[in-house]
Amino acid sequence: MNNPFSYGGIVKGETFCNRITEQKDLIRAVENSEKLFIHGERRIGKTSLLKAVIQKIEKNSGICFYIDVWKCLDEDDFSRVCASAFAEYAFKEKQSVVERLKTLFAGITPSFSVDEAGKPSVTLLRARSDKPGPFVDEILKAPQRVRAIEPDRPILVVFDEFQQIREISGLKLEQIIRSRVQEQQNVAYFFCGSRTSLLKKMFLEKSSPLYRSSGHYPIESISPNHWKPFIKTEFTTTGKSITAETITALVEATGGHPFYTQMLCSSLWDITDNTVSVSDLESATDLLLDRESSTYITLWNALPEQPRKMLRALAMENPLFKPTSGKTVQTHGFASPSSSKSALTYLIDKDHAAQNKDGGYFLVDRFLGMWCRRNLTL
Numbered sequence: 001m002n003n004p005f006s007y008g009g010i011v012k013g014e015t016f017c018n019r020i021t022e023q024k025d026l027i028r029a030v031e032n033s034e035k036l037f038i039h040g041e042r043r044i045g046k047t048s049l050l051k052a053v054i055q056k057i058e059k060n061s062g063i064c065f066y067i068d069v070w071k072c073l074d075e076d077d078f079s080r081v082c083a084s085a086f087a088e089y090a091f092k093e094k095q096s097v098v099e100r101l102k103t104l105f106a107g108i109t110p111s112f113s114v115d116e117a118g119k120p121s122v123t124l125l126r127a128r129s130d131k132p133g134p135f136v137d138e139i140l141k142a143p144q145r146v147r148a149i150e151p152d153r154p155i156l157v158v159f160d161e162f163q164q165i166r167e168i169s170g171l172k173l174e175q176i177i178r179s180r181v182q183e184q185q186n187v188a189y190f191f192c193g194s195r196t197s198l199l200k201k202m203f204l205e206k207s208s209p210l211y212r213s214s215g216h217y218p219i220e221s222i223s224p225n226h227w228k229p230f231i232k233t234e235f236t237t238t239g240k241s242i243t244a245e246t247i248t249a250l251v252e253a254t255g256g257h258p259f260y261t262q263m264l265c266s267s268l269w270d271i272t273d274n275t276v277s278v279s280d281l282e283s284a285t286d287l288l289l290d291r292e293s294s295t296y297i298t299l300w301n302a303l304p305e306q307p308r309k310m311l312r313a314l315a316m317e318n319p320l321f322k323p324t325s326g327k328t329v330q331t332h333g334f335a336s337p338s339s340s341k342s343a344l345t346y347l348i349d350k351d352h353a354a355q356n357k358d359g360g361y362f363l364v365d366r367f368l369g370m371w372c373r374r375n376l377t378l
């Protein structure tokens, strides 16, 4: 019997737990052609959720373009991944592919090939070398052109790992995207990414081109009420039973964070034969912490002194509510309130720490928190 828990990739079908409300909300947003900034901690399940939404929208004859910006190193790469995503539309429809591509990318000559998996890949050449304006500007008009051909079908453009845009072009691409997106009233846009702190800067800082250009949609952990039946079913359908008490303790330890929950479930499934109990959970956790230990030691060694103190403070307090209070400064040995503040900013900028909806700060990697509590307590 194979381990039913998986972590690290996109989950779908049987391995996808709940997210019913989120799917409904996002489908409604597409129907209303909303522009949404979708943010959440690393590995909280953003891409899996987006893929589930895309599958449902396409099933209802919607048109979706999924663009992963992660692999783009420069503006040219970005143009190409966008063009390939938009070109897939031309490949799916009945009319001549060449004619469709020409309609989508006016003034640009597309040359295309199909890889072994049947995925189209597009190379674009400028037809008129004197054409002014950036190349990418033209490509980003494609969704609007699809809209003109398809007035009645919902259209969604998803940019995943969107924060990468800032790293490859400074503000330039954001300015172009803002103008193109603003004129596409009847196309929905989701801007999603894993570097929450950077994404927030892109959408919430006044100097940013995309400042307040979209609504917000936070993705949170999955609630224990949804995890409990899911975990139980995954164990029982693979010939093992697990006590309710163990599931409760497991979800409490991971805070319902999808990646860490699947990771701990997977480890637990591996080390047990029949009935799974709370003591097995301890062993599964030890196993994981041992496995991750060298990564955590490397991280610890690479941190400057004050951020190290903050890492330990976050793990101990879990969560930490008043990072600059006299009590925090004294208890955790910071030089001053301003140094505890900048240590926290340092960890947030590196996405090691985040703030929960109650205002408390915590370590994003739940196992790093556990590792610190076990190894760094004085």
Ligand SMILES: Nc1ncnc2c1ncn2[C@@H]1O[C@H](COP(=O)(O)OP(=O)(O)OP(=O)(O)O)[C@@H](O)[C@H]1O
Binding pocket: 006, 007, 008, 009, 010, 011, 015, 016, 017, 018, 019, 041, 042, 043, 044, 045, 046, 047, 048, 049, 193, 194, 258, 259, 260, 262, 263
């Ligand atoms: N709905 C879900 N049900 C069960 N497990 C999930 C769910 N969503 C995510 N996971 C778990 O979390 C892992 C990460 O999911 P995913 O890649 O979708 O997250 P992400 O937020 O896009 O991550 P990243 O920040 O790296 O882009 C999955 O491999 C899976 O183990």
Ligand SMILES: [Mg+2]
Binding pocket: 046, 047, 048, 160, 194
């Ligand atoms: Mg992702």
